[in-house]
Amino acid sequence: MLPDPLFPIANFLAMAGWLVLALSPLSPRWSDRVAGVAIPLILSVGYTALILAFWSRAPGGFDSLANVMALFTMPQIALAGWVHYLAFDLLIGAWIARTARAERVPHLLVLPCLALTFLFGPVGYLTFTLIRASRSLPAPLVTEPR
């Protein structure tokens, strides 16, 4: 009943995805297919299966912090939560790689954003957005305040 073996499998898949993104300049098309489509989809199937199988038996709920913490006392739901992070962080990582390529952001600037997204999801997204904004804001707005 306890899906312990799923944890290392999910971690391995996510790690593989991030490695592919880090190397994405070698083959942007394939890195996007693998890290932006295939691996997030596999993780999503696992997540959906966990929710279908265990959500109705989980304690807690979404309505208070105490209830959210109670949710994660159930190992299967904690695993689902972890897979949720892995899947969505990787999706954002793939989006960053894709967007950076389209907007010609140098890969050296993208790498720290990917690392931050891998470790702390929203921090990496925020960092990339700040980089994009500072590159694309019209110069007068930045340098000539009225």
Added chain:
Amino acid sequence: MTSLAPTLPDLATLPGPLARMRQDAPLFTALGLWMALSLVPTLAAMAIDDRSFQGASIWLKPIKFQLSLAIYLLTIAVFARWLPETLHRSRVFQAYCTVVAVAILAEIVWIGGAAALGTESHFNVSTPFWTIAYRLAGVAAVTLTSASLVYGLAIWRNPVTGLPGPLHLAVALGLLLTFALTVPTAGYLASNSGHLVGTPAPGDAGLALFGWSRSAGDLRIAHFFATHAMQALPLAGLAAVLLLPETRQRLAVWLAAMAYAGIVVATFAQALAGRPLL
């Protein structure tokens, strides 16, 4: 070039037969494909879920319905090419198809939702909510089955299907038989308190995949054969057109239809008598 969308495969360039189905019945083709693809998460759920119902995984029932509804939808989508052109363009018919699709979606959400919640779908009158859901699901079931009647009548009356006469007859008869035989067999099944007649022997795991009882009467058997008339009869018609002299083909189709209806009646009577099929 600078698209921000991920590089998903282009679904407009599906292989030939699917492209034709999508052209004739876009909604049923899409819903049928979705239904088949949705087997991936439910099969995964079955692999990790330890809950069982009547001796089988709680997910077996949703999986059977996903399979069955996918086959139903994709069969209908194949047959759509033989509908009259005027019907294809009719707003009323398009609205009707949407209602059928919604009924199918509601049916699978009800069955899958009940499984996820660890409760029964059919025969569940434990609370007012599930009682109402079961009644509404009955309406949805009749609605989705009515598509075989509508298709059967429309194809029957269409003089320009391009099919050889006996095959045209077999396709229309199959669809009409699906409706005419499913409504009474499934209706009786639903009005019963469960699918079994009599008490199964201890340890009876049922027939593989189907789960039909091997020691008691099982009303689902007649429902199964009734519903698959729409595939069986066209296959019989195809065999007749390929193998028999032209003068015998029509008669053979009519005989096959009667024999098939006979099988449904026989399996139904056998279940009512409390006897297993095998």
